[in-house]
Amino acid sequence: MSASDTGGGNARAAILGSVRKALGRGPLAGAAREALESGLNDPAPNLIPARAQLPHAAQVDLFVAMAEEVKASVARVGSDAGVPAVVADYLAQHNLPTDIVMAPDAALDAYPWAARPLLRLRRGKAEETDAVSITGALLGIAETGTLLLTSAAERPTTLNFLPATHIVVLRAEQIVGAYEEGWALLRRQGSPPGDGGFMPRTVNLITGPSRTADIEQRMQLGAHGPRQLHIVIVGGEEG
Amino acid sequence: MEPISHAFKDNARRGLADPNLQRALARLKTGFQERRTIAAARLPEFEALRSQAKEIKDRTLANLDFYLERFEAKVRETGGEVHWCQTPAEAREAILRICRAAQAKSVTKGKSMVAEEIALNPFLEANGIEPVETDLGEYIIQLADEYPSHIIVPALHKTAEQISELFLDRHRQYGNTQRLEEVRELVDEARRIIRPRYVAADVGITGANFLIAETGSTAIVTNEGNGDLTQILPKVHIVIATLEKVVPTLDDAATLMRLLARSATGQELSTYTTFSTGPRRADDLDGPESFHVVLLDNGRSKMLGSEFQDVLRCIKCGACMNHCPVYGAVGGHAYGWVYPGPLGAVLTPFLVGIEEAGHLPNASTFCGRCEAVCPVRIPLLKMMRYWREREFEAGLGAPALRRGLALWAWLAKRPALYRPLTALAIALLGALAPRRGALAHLPLATGWTRDRDLPAPEGGTFQARWRARQGRGARTAA
Numbered sequence: 031m032s033a034s035d036t037g038g039g040n041a042r043a044a045i046l047g048s049v050r051k052a053l054g055r056g057p058l059a060g061a062a063r064e065a066l067e068s069g070l071n072d073p074a075p076n077l078i079p080a081r082a083q084l085p086h087a088a089q090v091d092l093f094v095a096m097a098e099e100v101k102a103s104v105a106r107v108g109s110d111a112g113v114p115a116v117v118a119d120y121l122a123q124h125n126l127p128t129d130i131v132m133a134p135d136a137a138l139d140a141y142p143w144a145a146r147p148l149l150r151l152r153r154g155k156a157e158e159t160d161a162v163s164i165t166g167a168l169l170g171i172a173e174t175g176t177l178l179l180t181s182a183a184e185r186p187t188t189l190n191f192l193p194a195t196h197i198v199v200l201r202a203e204q205i206v207g208a209y210e211e212g213w214a215l216l217r218r219q220g221s222p223p224g225d226g227g228f229m230p231r232t233v234n235l236i237t238g239p240s241r242t243a244d245i246e247q248r249m250q251l252g253a254h255g256p257r258q259l260h261i262v263i264v265g266g267e268e269g
Numbered sequence: 270m271e272p273i274s275h276a277f278k279d280n281a282r283r284g285l286a287d288p289n290l291q292r293a294l295a296r297l298k299t300g301f302q303e304r305r306t307i308a309a310a311r312l313p314e315f316e317a318l319r320s321q322a323k324e325i326k327d328r329t330l331a332n333l334d335f336y337l338e339r340f341e342a343k344v345r346e347t348g349g350e351v352h353w354c355q356t357p358a359e360a361r362e363a364i365l366r367i368c369r370a371a372q373a374k375s376v377t378k379g380k381s382m383v384a385e386e387i388a389l390n391p392f393l394e395a396n397g398i399e400p401v402e403t404d405l406g407e408y409i410i411q412l413a414d415e416y417p418s419h420i421i422v423p424a425l426h427k428t429a430e431q432i433s434e435l436f437l438d439r440h441r442q443y444g445n446t447q448r449l450e451e452v453r454e455l456v457d458e459a460r461r462i463i464r465p466r467y468v469a470a471d472v473g474i475t476g477a478n479f480l481i482a483e484t485g486s487t488a489i490v491t492n493e494g495n496g497d498l499t500q501i502l503p504k505v506h507i508v509i510a511t512l513e514k515v516v517p518t519l520d521d522a523a524t525l526m527r528l529l530a531r532s533a534t535g536q537e538l539s540t541y542t543t544f545s546t547g548p549r550r551a552d553d554l555d556g557p558e559s560f561h562v563v564l565l566d567n568g569r570s571k572m573l574g575s576e577f578q579d580v581l582r583c584i585k586c587g588a589c590m591n592h593c594p595v596y597g598a599v600g601g602h603a604y605g606w607v608y609p610g611p612l613g614a615v616l617t618p619f620l621v622g623i624e625e626a627g628h629l630p631n632a633s634t635f636c637g638r639c640e641a642v643c644p645v646r647i648p649l650l651k652m653m654r655y656w657r658e659r660e661f662e663a664g665l666g667a668p669a670l671r672r673g674l675a676l677w678a679w680l681a682k683r684p685a686l687y688r689p690l691t692a693l694a695i696a697l698l699g700a701l702a703p704r705r706g707a708l709a710h711l712p713l714a715t716g717w718t719r720d721r722d723l724p725a726p727e728g729g730t731f732q733a734r735w736r737a738r739q740g741r742g743a744r745t746a747a
């Protein structure tokens with residue numbers, strides 16, 4: 031445990047002591063402490079921008095516009111049956127390999143991959159040699175065209191970063207307005223609900239493909255993570 | 270790194286004379302400044318969010334002990350460890366202990382200004398552990414053996430040509446012998462060379478933009494994805510962060526997220542915002558097996574309750590330096606340490622001492638653009654003035670300036686003398702520069718007039734003009 035092996039029991043007490051001295055009080059107790067605790071156990075959102083509070087169809091449109099603005103590509107498909115074809119077309123158009131590593135996620139089983147036998151799918155985490163990955167997402171967040179992905183046994187995080195092409199398939203109903211709707215969903219899904227233990231190991235908010243402007247402030251896609259981010263939205267108005 | 274802030278004047282002169290740096294700085298204006306303006310204008314709630322962000326940070330600082338304890342408890346509950354460290358030396362030791370326990374030979378690093386603050390890389394090297402910077406800008410300056418000139422864009426001062434030269438020289442060991450011309454090629458080569466290092470590293474070290482008390486999560490914001498590969502591939506993930514990074518809830522982090530990238534680069538949101546909570550779960554297929562947070566004080570608890578408390582709200586967006594005319598003229602290296610620009614002018618004297626960094630709070634035109642863009646409304650000018658006062662009280666500063674200020678203070682308290690003497694001074698200055706309206710040289714102030722002209726005063730003293738104006742009645746008062 032850290033306190034003993036850093037000799038940091040002292041450091042901890044000294045730092046907290048120094049903070050309290052600066053604040054001119056001892057440890058918080060009583061009503062003041064309870065108020066702060068309930069603020070953490072039952073958190074409330076702050077100001078949420080109007081753009082994140084549109085009707086659902088407009089939210090989906092905003093999500094698409096914002097994602098495209100940051101150089102993600104977006105395809106919309108009316109039915110589950112159409113998804114494998116959309117993926118195959120994208121790979122063909124960009125001369126990408128059809129060997130794909132896919133999240134072992136039951137949510138992706140809904141799509142009839144076998145109808146496209148040329149797509150060779152492996153289920154698991156990503157390796158260095160993988161060029162293309164397919165994952166789902168927990169949510170799409172309209173205000174900035176952001177995807178929210180969570181880690182789990184069936185959703186390894188390496189899929190989101192190692193392959194040069196990342197394809198994300200999500201349903202139009204999964205698109206919400208604001209980041210805070212993501213937090214609310216994570217809290218609801220967690221066990222026990224409302225406990226700070228609801229967070230998966232990794233929560234990724236992803237807004238477009240990887241980029242850098244570190245050389246002469248000139249933007250280049252594909253710094254360390256994916257060069258291409260392709261988002262397939264299933265269902266919703268446009269079809 | 271050892272601070273060289275005392276040499277600000279020489280450093281600044283070098284910056285002014287460096288054409289490559291001047292080109293890079295000129296790009297800040299068309300780049301970050303304009304993009305921030307556009308991003309802020311696109312979000313009607315931007316100003317309201319700034320006020321709310323300030324309020325969140327103030328409330329957190331007023332209860333900092335509570336939120337730190339709660340953060341620690343949640344990190345432990347989720348299987349991680351928190352290492353409290355008062356000094357940079359303690360933080361370096363804590364990190365070394367963790368690396369040793371993992372028998373680490375190499376560590377990958379995401380960009381962390383706190384790691385720069387504690388001079389982690391030379392320490393790891395001295396202990397036989399190779400640090401590999403993975404952020405492209407940090408990688409470049411590591412190869413060049415330099416230090417960051419900007420907190421968001423560490424290699425801002427380098428041209429593509431210089432980087433091409435550097436890569437040619439340092440990448441020969443990997444068999445690369447071609448001179449690269451395009452920025453695209455440079456990015457690709459760095460990607461190719463750093464990729465295997467992620468996999469080979471035993472430990473990954475990242476900073477944190479936020480520590481979430483609600484959940485014990487740490488959050489990083491990047492565009493490259495390097496911070497993510499740094500933390501999911503090695504066995505051990507170490508986060509290094511200072512105390513004031515804690516925020517109460519995920520909702521509070523969301524408010525700050527809406528301001529951070531818009532203020533920094535004018536992006537709506539950075540490409541990757543990643544929340545890390547504990548080590549990998551039992552059935553996860555990837556992710557680190559252990560998770561450590563090195564929580565560093567290094568003077569922050571002493572800033573609390575002082576006249577410098579407000580700077581603890583800083584979210585390290587870099588907007589103040591992007592908009593600063595002094596930074597824009599002399600560049601980041603002039604400031605001689607990790608934090609340049611107006612932020613550095615306030616923070617550096619606290620961290621390395623006013624004796625070393627006394628020039629920095631004076632390196633300001635007091636134009637106020639830094640305050641106007643600071644997303645958490647830090648009164649940077651006021652705090653630079655505090656430092657000037659402290660410097661004066663401590664008996665530091667140039668002797669001529671000190672004598673001048675002392676004389677002015679003595680006079681200002683004696684209106685019967687002050688009025689006629691200032692009137693006389695104005696008449697004199699006006700007589701010295703009757704034609705051009707400006708003075709190229711001023712006796713006793715040659716240092717000030719070496720690089721600029723002093724506009725000659727016109728039309729009497731302020732007090733005399735004020736009296737005349739009052740005399741004209743309330744006509745203009747509305």
Ligand code: SF4
Binds near residue numbers: 587612644
């Ligand atoms: S002082 Fe304000 S503007 Fe400067 S880096 Fe910190 S938060 Fe950004």
